[in-house]
Amino acid sequence: MKHYACRLSELADGEVRALDLGPLHLILVRRGERVYCLEGYCTHEDFDLAHGLLLEDSIVCTRHLSQFLLETGEVLNPPAERPLKVYKVIREDDDLFIEVEE
DSSP states (O other), X not given: OEEEEEEGGGSOTTOEEEEEETTEEEEEEEXXXXXXXXXXXXXXXXXXXXXXXXXXXXXXXXXXXXXXXXXXXXXXXXXXXXXXXXXXXXXXXXXXXXXXXX
């Protein structure tokens, strides 16, 4: 199912924004014209990644420094062992939608 997230023009380049879709807590990350959507809590200790440190192509959990690749959610640095789930971002003109499996 497709859920409205926000307008691309409202999301600044380099911004990490929390997005709650019902029980799902996600993050949106803008890098230039690319927008990523990932699971919003670190898989190590449920720290909110909206408060994480954004690097070139990854996000770092500032609690214990687990690092995740934006493109795939892959763990780049422990202590996290499980990757973040990645959600498809659909762009329709200036509107961004997130595809969530029901």
